[in-house]
Amino acid sequence: MPELPEVETVRRRLAPALDGASIVRAEIDDPRLTRPFDPDAVAAELSGQDVIAVDRRGKYLIFRFESTRALLVHLRMTGSFRVAPQGELPADPHRRAVLKLDNGSDVAYRDVRRFGTWELFDAEELGPHLASRLGPEPLGTFSALDLARRLAPRRAPLKSALLDQRVVAGLGNIYVDEALWHARLHPRRPAGDLDTAETRQLHRAVRHVMRLGIERQGATLRDYSAPDGAAGVMQDEFRAYGRAGEACDRCGTPLDRIVVGGRGTTYCPRCQPGP
Numbered sequence: 001m002p003e004l005p006e007v008e009t010v011r012r013r014l015a016p017a018l019d020g021a022s023i024v025r026a027e028i029d030d031p032r033l034t035r036p037f038d039p040d041a042v043a044a045e046l047s048g049q050d051v052i053a054v055d056r057r058g059k060y061l062i063f064r065f066e067s068t069r070a071l072l073v074h075l076r077m078t079g080s081f082r083v084a085p086q087g088e089l090p091a092d093p094h095r096r097a098v099l100k101l102d103n104g105s106d107v108a109y110r111d112v113r114r115f116g117t118w119e120l121f122d123a124e125e126l127g128p129h130l131a132s133r134l135g136p137e138p139l140g141t142f143s144a145l146d147l148a149r150r151l152a153p154r155r156a157p158l159k160s161a162l163l164d165q166r167v168v169a170g171l172g173n174i175y176v177d178e179a180l181w182h183a184r185l186h187p188r189r190p191a192g193d194l195d196t197a198e199t200r201q202l203h204r205a206v207r208h209v210m211r212l213g214i215e216r217q218g219a220t221l222r223d224y225s226a227p228d229g230a231a232g233v234m235q236d237e238f239r240a241y242g243r244a245g246e247a248c249d250r251c252g253t254p255l256d257r258i259v260v261g262g263r264g265t266t267y268c269p270r271c272q273p274g275p
């Protein structure tokens, strides 16, 4: 599932095609994408909209329109975009929607597992909608003190707390495992038990893995690709995620895989001592 760095990479590739363009016609072929709303009704509302920005908040993409409306897109497991000159999109049985732009580009949305969502909002509804679901952006003004305040009341394991988008927005299974490895914290440590030094390490680690992920243009994994099909290389930087049984890059101990809060979790049993 794409996480913040992957979604930011998608945003950066989509923005040049969409910024300043008008949607001449929208086609949505999958009722799951827009439910409970009728896909044809959503497509009709998108047609004629002028795009003024492609933004991101957490793992959401936000297409902002001059009309002040906005389309909130979540890619979930397997959603992806593809931009092509008009009429040149390859046939794709998993295509769910196409935006035909006045600048000669087609923007296609594909989703194999069909968990992705497209939701239209008025400007004044979108802010509160996102604010109730998402904590701070990890690369925004987010401070170690913010993190400490958000973790303090939680008894859940760190792994689960960091997956909660209300604690900090944008992390998923990959970047949580990476951040905990960098911070040398066991994924089962109770979130509220960290001392000040540990919270600072974790804060630094979260920002480090987010920046690195964006720099490497995300990880290329099954089911995720950028709009131009280009591959990110963050997977080459993984220290923990997906590496169970391999030697820890810091101490050489074999990395261990456990399940925390129902999620497969890889960590170093020596560098990240148990609670």
Ligand SMILES: [Zn+2]
Residues within 6 Å of the ligand: 248, 249, 250, 251, 252, 253, 268, 269, 270, 271, 272
């Ligand atoms: Zn280690």
